[in-house]
Amino acid sequence: MKFIDILRVAFSTFVNNKMRTVLTILGVSIGISMIILLVSIGYGLQQVTIGEVKSIKALTTYDVTTGNSSILALNQDAIDKIKKIDHVVSVTRLLSMSGQIDYKGKKTDILVNDAPAEYVDLTSPKMTVGVPYMNNAEMRVMITNVVANAFNIKPADIIGEEVTLNFYVPNPANDKAPMSIEQKYTVSGVISDDSASYLFLPPETVSLPVGINFNALKVKVATSEQMAAVKAELMKMGYTTSSIGETINQIDKIFRYAQVVLFIFGIVALVVASIGMFNTLTISLLERTKEIGIMKALGAKDKSIYTIFLTESTIIAFFGGLVGIFSAFVLGYGLNIFVTILAQRAGGEAVAIFQPPTLFILLIFTFSLLVGLGTGLYPARRAARLNPLDALRYE
Amino acid sequence: MPDSGKIVVRGEDLSKLNKSGLAEYRNKKIGMIFQQFNVLKSFTVLNNIALPQTFTGISYRRRVARAHKLLSMFGLDKIADRLPTEISGGQQQRVAIARALVNNPWILIVDEPTGSLDSKASEEVMDLIEKLNSKSRRTIILVTHNPEQLKYAHRIFHMKDGLITKEERKKAVHGLSDDEPGEVEL
Numbered sequence: 001m002k003f004i005d006i007l008r009v010a011f012s013t014f015v016n017n018k019m020r021t022v023l024t025i026l027g028v029s030i031g032i033s034m035i036i037l038l039v040s041i042g043y044g045l046q047q048v049t050i051g052e053v054k055s056i057k058a059l060t061t062y063d064v065t066t067g068n069s070s071i072l073a074l075n076q077d078a079i080d081k082i083k084k085i086d087h088v089v090s091v092t093r094l095l096s097m098s099g100q101i102d103y104k105g106k107k108t109d110i111l112v113n114d115a116p117a118e119y120v121d122l123t124s125p126k127m128t129v130g131v132p133y134m135n136n137a138e139m140r141v142m143i144t145n146v147v148a149n150a151f152n153i154k155p156a157d158i159i160g161e162e163v164t165l166n167f168y169v170p171n172p173a174n175d176k177a178p179m180s181i182e183q184k185y186t187v188s189g190v191i192s193d194d195s196a197s198y199l200f201l202p203p204e205t206v207s208l209p210v211g212i213n214f215n216a217l218k219v220k221v222a223t224s225e226q227m228a229a230v231k232a233e234l235m236k237m238g239y240t241t242s243s244i245g246e247t248i249n250q251i252d253k254i255f256r257y258a259q260v261v262l263f264i265f266g267i268v269a270l271v272v273a274s275i276g277m278f279n280t281l282t283i284s285l286l287e288r289t290k291e292i293g294i295m296k297a298l299g300a301k302d303k304s305i306y307t308i309f310l311t312e313s314t315i316i317a318f319f320g321g322l323v324g325i326f327s328a329f330v331l332g333y334g335l336n337i338f339v340t341i342l343a344q345r346a347g348g349e350a351v352a353i354f355q356p357p358t359l360f361i362l363l364i365f366t367f368s369l370l371v372g373l374g375t376g377l378y379p380a381r382r383a384a385r386l387n388p389l390d391a392l393r394y395e
Numbered sequence: 396m397p398d399s400g401k402i403v404v405r406g407e408d409l410s411k412l413n414k415s416g417l418a419e420y421r422n423k424k425i426g427m428i429f430q431q432f433n434v435l436k437s438f439t440v441l442n443n444i445a446l447p448q449t450f451t452g453i454s455y456r457r458r459v460a461r462a463h464k465l466l467s468m469f470g471l472d473k474i475a476d477r478l479p480t481e482i483s484g485g486q487q488q489r490v491a492i493a494r495a496l497v498n499n500p501w502i503l504i505v506d507e508p509t510g511s512l513d514s515k516a517s518e519e520v521m522d523l524i525e526k527l528n529s530k531s532r533r534t535i536i537l538v539t540h541n542p543e544q545l546k547y548a549h550r551i552f553h554m555k556d557g558l559i560t561k562e563e564r565k566k567a568v569h570g571l572s573d574d575e576p577g578e579v580e581l
Contacts, residue, residue: 002452009449016437294433298494299422300450301415392433 001304010312017284021316024280028320029327031273032368035266036328036356041335042262044355046255050248058122059245060224062231064217067240074214075172078237082219085233087226092119093214099167101147101199103158108150110143111198112167114208120200122218128155130189136202140188141165146197148190155190162186165201172211181206270371273320278375281313285379292383293391302384309380310373317372321365332356404502422447426495426533428524430507432487434479434494441466441475444494465493468581469523485516492523499576503527505537509544521547523581530580532569 014021064082066072079091095114100107116136125132125142133140141163148155163185168178185201221230224245234241292305332354340350402409404424412420421427434443444465445458466472469489474482479490488508495503505524509517525547527533537544545551549568553561 001450002454005449005452005455012437012442290433291435291437294435295446295450296418297421297427297433298447298450299418299420301418303415304450392429 001300001307003307006304006308006311009308010315013284013288013312014315020280020284024277024316025320025323027273027276027280028317028368028371029322029324031270032321032324032364033328033331034269035263036325036361036364037332037354038262038266039259039360040328040332040354040356042255042259043357044353046252046259047355048351048353049255050251058124059243059248060221060227061122061245062219062221062227062234062241062243064219064234064239064241065215066238069238072238074217074239075211079214079217081237082217082234085230087222087230089220089222090118091220092116092122092218094119094216094218095203095208095212096215097167097169099165101143102164102166103151103153103161106151108147109197110147110165111196112165113198113200114203114206115200116203119218122220126192128190128192130155130159130187132200133188133202137204138188138202139183139185139205141185141199141201142189142191143187143199144191144193144197146194147199150197158187158190160186165199169206169208170212172209172213179209270367274371274375277313277316277320277371278378281309281375281379285309285383288383289386289391289394292386293388293394296386296388297392305386306380306384309383310376313376313379314369314372317368317375320372321368324368325361325365329356419451422450423498424500424502426498426500426503428488428491428495428503428505428508430510432479432484432491432511434487434490436479439476439478440471440482440490443479443490444497446494447497461497462493465497465579468579469493483516484512485519488512488516488520489523492520492527496527496579499578500533501576502534502536505535507539507541508537509541526581527579531576531578532572533576533579 064074066074072078074093079093082088083091092115097112097114099110099112101110117132117134120132120142127142128145130142132142143158143163145155148158151158164182165185166180166182168180170178183205185205191200219230219234219241221227227243227245231241231243295305296302336352336354339353343349343351397410409417409420434440435446438446441459441462445462448458448461463472463475466475469492471486471489471493474486479487482490488511503524508520508524512520521544524535524537528535528547535547537548539545545565549564549566551561551563551565552559553563
């Protein structure tokens with residue numbers, strides 16, 4: 001029997017049972033769209049939360065401190081030793097000093113962070129306005145929103161203004177008093193931090209005594225695979241390490257677990273839809289017993305009957321898959337638009353919670369076809385094996 | 396297939412055929428007409444008549460042409476695109492007869508053809524079947540409970556509970572011809 005004629009038979013079956021065909025397709029499509037929505041939203045949430053974060057350079061950086069130890073020191077010797085560890089790309093340091101900032105006569109307390117541009121860069125500061133300093137010798141500072149507010153001036157207006165800093169450089173030899181330094185700087189940028197009053201200034205603008213201890217180091221590792229080894233070395237030296245990369249990995253793990261759970265829920269929906277389809281096909285088979293008997297009496301081969309039934313179930317699953325994918329996309333992207341509108345009203349940016357992975361969509365579509373084939377096999381086989389005489393007598 | 400013994404038709408032993416062979420035999424060499432008409436409710440009259448040729452892969456165009464020929468022969472042109480639910484019982488039976496003849500079989504098995512018809516339609520249908528025998532020389536195997544239909548028979552097999560109780564020969568039976576059946580004439 002020609003395949004196009006098999007399609008004709010299938011088509012006429014669908015046309016003559018419109019309601020049942022539509023409902024079966026609907027059932028499958030709900031299962032398909034459920035699993036797509038669940039997995040895509042799980043994926044989208046993960047991307048929204050840590051997708052951007054993953055591109056930060058800080059991911060392969062360790063923040064090194066001395067913890068509670070009073071013996072360990074983070075001085076130039078330590079820096080040199082750490083630089084020698086395998087896979088360490090760079091080591092930069094931070095020296096925090098307490099001080100005062102004076103702007104046009106107004107003074108306020110401030111924490112002075114002496115750190116090179118590379119260090120600041122690794123903190124990925126979000127700037128309200130302006131830019132970080134680029135070279136380590138220019139007399140420029142980056143203050144925070146808090147500092148600008150303290151001076152009752154808008155961040156944009158303080159860019160390029162001159163400030164005077166007064167701070168104390170600690171002395172490594174404990175018997176000598178800390179050095180007092182007073183210098184003028186220009187504000188190059190304002191950091192979007194509303195929680196504390198601090199600034200960054202370039203190291204070469206301050207002459208520090210030899211052997212001074214730093215507050216923290218940032219150790220950059222070549223690749224994330226080598227991080228564990230470097231961490232081991234640092235800890236052997238007695239230092240305390242932490243990395244945002246480790247936190248991210250843990251969050252990532254949580255997301256993966258959540259995604260698996262969502263996927264399982266989706267599978268459950270799909271299984272229910274498949275059971276529904278199997279039920280429908282079996283009932284349809286019973287109803288068409290006489291019809292099958294007539295066809296066989298007229299000379300239809302068992303194989304043709306088998307193919308007819310299998311084709312029908314696959315076509316239903318095919319359209320169920322298409323409708324499912326389509327409605328998932330409509331609902332999902334609609335959700336994105338809705339959430340984005342809410343976010344923008346609250347002052348945030350566009351957010352895409354629904355992000356369907358392309359490969360997954362193709363996989364699910366293939367799976368829906370397999371469901372069609374799978375659920376159709378048993379009814380098709382039963383139909384093919386029907387005895388024409390008995391089938392004709394069936395009421 | 397019978398529990399024992401053989402069925403030999405025109406020299407061919409049917410018990411030697413497998414399922415697929417039997418299906419083909421039913422398709423090409425035997426036409427069947429039933430009491431309940433057994434036309435497919437989801438197919439138009441035209442497609443019902445063309446149905447047997449659908450199973451042997453004959454092209455759509457040829458099938459439809461052949462079906463149209465039979466439609467006019469049986470006066471069913473006007474209802475070609477109707478569904479069986481939209482036509483009378485007599486018309487449905489005529490569709491079934493036309494369908495049975497689509498591959499020009501020698502033999503027609505007719506099972507209580509008038510059981511579901513009124514007297515007028517019954518007369519028309521028996522008239523048709525008689526002509527298929529006398530004019531188109533088809534062999535008719537008629538199964539009936541109606542004694543009035545015995546008058547058409549050349550040979551009568553009386554059966555009770557699946558066993559033959561009596562055999563009668565009423566009229567002379569023509570000899571076998573070797574050639575293929577020609578087109579149907581009414």
